[in-house]
Amino acid sequence: MIVASDWLFEHLDNPNIRIVDIRGRVEHTEPRYHSEPELYAKSHIPGAVFIDWTKDIVDLEDTIPVNIASPEKFSELMSKLGISNDTIVVAYDDHNRMFSSRLAWALRYYGHTGGKILDGGFAGWVKEGKPIDSVIPEYQRKEFIAIPHPDLKRNADEVEFRSTDTLLLDGRRPEVYAKGFIPGAINVSHTSLTDPETGKFLSKEHLKESFKNAGVDIDSLPEKIICYCNGGVSATVVVTALGILGIENIPVYDGSWNEWGKDEKRPKSQLI
Known part of the structure; x- marks a missing residue:
């Protein structure tokens, strides 16, 4: 469930690993929930794609904020990002592992057991002097089938x-x-x-x-x-x-x- 930064650094070129930047924050005032795509655009781990945790993996039609997205929506997002049911997903954030843990849980809920969390998040990666860039990658579409596990x-x-x-x-x-x-x-x-x-x-x-x-x-x-x-x-x-x-x-x-x-x-x- 947890991967160290050294492990991820050694596997940056592994085509079966998709790195996901899911940085965001939670405020004490309304609106409470925010994603941080501007941080991703400025710098991220090489090869990482971005997921907006406030929109991409939630049901926007649900009256309850940030409830998990439907199987169809979740499947489409993962497929578009080049993530299949067999892809290892390593997620990172900078908010006490909240959003990376949420994505790992969402993946498990939809039957994907390869979701990992980068220990220490993006701040830890940068602090250790590991590489970053601002290139927005594009990946070939894959098939992801979300099967809920109630x-x-x-x-x-x-x-x-x-x-x-x-x-x-x-x-x-x-x-x-x-x-x-x-x-x-x-x-x-x-x-x-x-x-x-x-x-x-x-x-x-x-x-x-x-x-x-x-x-x-x-x-x-x-x-x-x-x-x-x-x-x-x-x-x-x-x-x-x-x-x-x-x-x-x-x-x-x-x-x-x-x-x-x-x-x-x-x-x-x-x-x-």
């Missing part, structure tokens, strides 16, 4: 009426979680799972410690786990961290707080 996604009813032995993890920052969360959810902030200096995921030992500090014992997890956040994006950082620890196929509540928080019928808790 076991990797949950809706609001499935979250509200989950079994009592289900572990619900909220990946938002603590100050956001405190203002309102789904009752019973444990806050495992995505920021606690990476090194703030390098942008890389913590070691397995330190990941376990971060989960333990949040009240989650990795060595005695229940079989059922669901992750959520504001829009199903930072939750995938938690999913990635669990994957590093060998805990795979964790579903995401895609609507997350964007849906739940605005639904007056859904129960809510808060700390402040």
